[in-house]
Amino acid sequence: MNFQRTCLKCSLKLKKNELNRFVCTSGEIVFDKNQLLSGRGYYICNNCLKLLDTVWLENRIKGIAKRSRKKEL
Numbered sequence: 001m002n003f004q005r006t007c008l009k010c011s012l013k014l015k016k017n018e019l020n021r022f023v024c025t026s027g028e029i030v031f032d033k034n035q036l037l038s039g040r041g042y043y044i045c046n047n048c049l050k051l052l053d054t055v056w057l058e059n060r061i062k063g064i065a066k067r068s069r070k071k072e073l
Contacts, residue, residue: 025039
């Protein structure tokens with residue numbers, strides 16, 4: 001089964017293996033090349049990755065992760 005994921009930047013829906021996955025671990029953003037790291041994944045399509053501002057990505061992922069933790073409490 002190949003589930004669809006949504007690009008964090010443009011909201012384009014693609015198959016999981018067609019997107020680039022990032023994971024927030026210990027406050028750092030890590031590129032998950034093999035899509036195997038544990039934790040909440042954040043997906044970016046190739047077009048957005050080429051144009052991406054790394055500060056925007058870091059702020060966006062950390063903001064989402066922070067809100068997710070608050071909901072769990």
